[in-house]
Amino acid sequence: MSVLTIKDVAALAGVSPKTVSRVINGEPHVRPDKRERVLRVVGELDYRPNAFARSLSSSRSYLLALLIDDPASGYAADVQLGALMRCREKNYHLIVERVERVAVDWQNELSRSLRGLNLDGVILTPPLCDDTALAKLLEKAAIPFVRIAPSGAESASGYVRMDDASAASEMTRHLVALGHRRIGFIKGDPAHGATATRLQGFTSEMERSNLTTDPVLIREGDFSSRSGFVEADALLALPDPPTAIFASNDDMALGTLMAATRRGLAVPQTLAIAGFDDAPSSRVTWPQLTTIHQPKAAMAAEAVDILTNPEYRDHCADPNYRRAIEYRLVVRGSTDAGAGATPGAI
Amino acid sequence: MSVLTIKDVAALAGVSPKTVSRVINGEPHVRPDKRERVLRVVGELDYRPNAFARSLSSSRSYLLALLIDDPASGYAADVQLGALMRCREKNYHLIVERVERVAVDWQNELSRSLRGLNLDGVILTPPLCDDTALAKLLEKAAIPFVRIAPSGAESASGYVRMDDASAASEMTRHLVALGHRRIGFIKGDPAHGATATRLQGFTSEMERSNLTTDPVLIREGDFSSRSGFVEADALLALPDPPTAIFASNDDMALGTLMAATRRGLAVPQTLAIAGFDDAPSSRVTWPQLTTIHQPKAAMAAEAVDILTNPEYRDHCADPNYRRAIEYRLVVRGSTDAGAGATPGAI
DNA sequence: CTGAAAGCGCTTACAG
């Protein structure tokens, strides 16, 4: 326990506590020699200011909160990792809170939990990013927030996203280029903004390729592997089944692979399977999944950058704080047998 | 932003701030009528004490830290979820920090990051739970900690674990009962305590069953799916390959399944595969993995309970704070074709 | 450029 305070440092450096404070916070108006003296003492003593005292007397807490709907998902883990690393770099701390919107009183419970914490900012992950009630709650509490991968619905806040529609189009193009004409599509949870966008990317690319999409080939899942299994099984039971299935996330693509394996279908020869997200689990099957790499960690790091910008608080609606990050098509064995033929390719 | 302070509550309730403080913290020596009056005002105003002021003036921070080696693992996600829920219940907050022990200066970086945070406690997850340098660092900083799933190596701290050895024995018994005699075993990362314990459970059960374990059937992985793939492939390339492979975690079992699928082997008919952990990904393949359900969330919740016990700080070595949680063998399709034959079983 | 004073919102230690 550091019994070391700003006074100790001040005494040893022969300056006032206020001057030490100035140096620590990188404020101007300190003569170079004094600054240096303070820094040396800080280094020797390995002094760290008390975070609570700092927060109590100032308006900043150096604390960010990451709000998550489903902490067990691989998506959440990646986002959290990115946020964590950037927070560490910037000497911020990250509090993780789960928001269970099934509870009757979730809004009160959340605001109670966040209040008194003097948060510098909040990161909203899908599908929370599209919850208007949640956005209002934060606005009312005057806590700045940044949304990760929001759908079109706008609010006066910064966000970091990627272009889901063109990514889905690119994946579709990939399948068409492989010669597929009958392509099944499994939609995600209607509550997620990405569900509509990804579908739209798929259909628009199909039209662009002059391919009509048989309505029976479009099924509604909920982003779980179980739903992927069920919907894919329904597609494969069709009299004229698709030769490729584009599941709009990796979990459903895994479910699709399960259904294919159970039926003894050769993947990708008889059925090609594509996913979306590049979840860790997209690499643990044989064949591995072709997918869209979504730079979740990088998106979270960007979100931290925005939130820690002192300007952001007063300019939440500034387009400058609305950023897009590049995705990448990752071709693996589930669509292209050549892409994953050797153990070394894992 | 709550401009609401303890003084406001005190004024409205017609008592002193100190009395409000007593009520809020559940301290004794408050007349029932006053207590009730205070509680009513607190409810009406929806007052929450400022966490920073509280921490600054007292020795408690109501803040716990979860230290994680690999935040992207499913293991970490489960543990975090359990800790999160219990913290929420108890009005604690959880800070998550990644500990990268590859960095040269990781110890200083960590202590700098934790210092000034006045943590009430720290939860150590594998493999950090077995790091003696880390334990020493925390002891020196006088921060109480609880270890999750430590190996035998003792330190004066509470822990929550399960009996890895008997779980591994039970899994082995399951395989033997199915008629397997040549059973391959893939070890985990030697740095993890569980690696030795699980192997020991396997070998002791084999002996108990009067089965000699051919040394060539025991391979060393590192808990990654890639290592599972490589080691399983080596086992399957043997002139006399095993009829079952027990991979000592689910990721390696998935790698094993990949290797089997790539070779066109029928699972479980030609090769039975068993894992360990009951990771989310153990359910996304066909067949699904037989595994040991490790109650990670419950273990984390227990850890929070120990840490939030005010007695713990001064009695870290008390056996009372060393707890074991029950595991469960989960039989699925990768060892027993009947266990996962229908889509409904997912 | 520098510092003395006051205060952030609580709790601790003390007195009654």
Next chain:
DNA sequence: CTGAAAGCGCTTACAG
């Protein structure tokens, strides 16, 4: 059982 005083370790606003 109850409260007035002092203080936790910083920063804000002010004065010079």
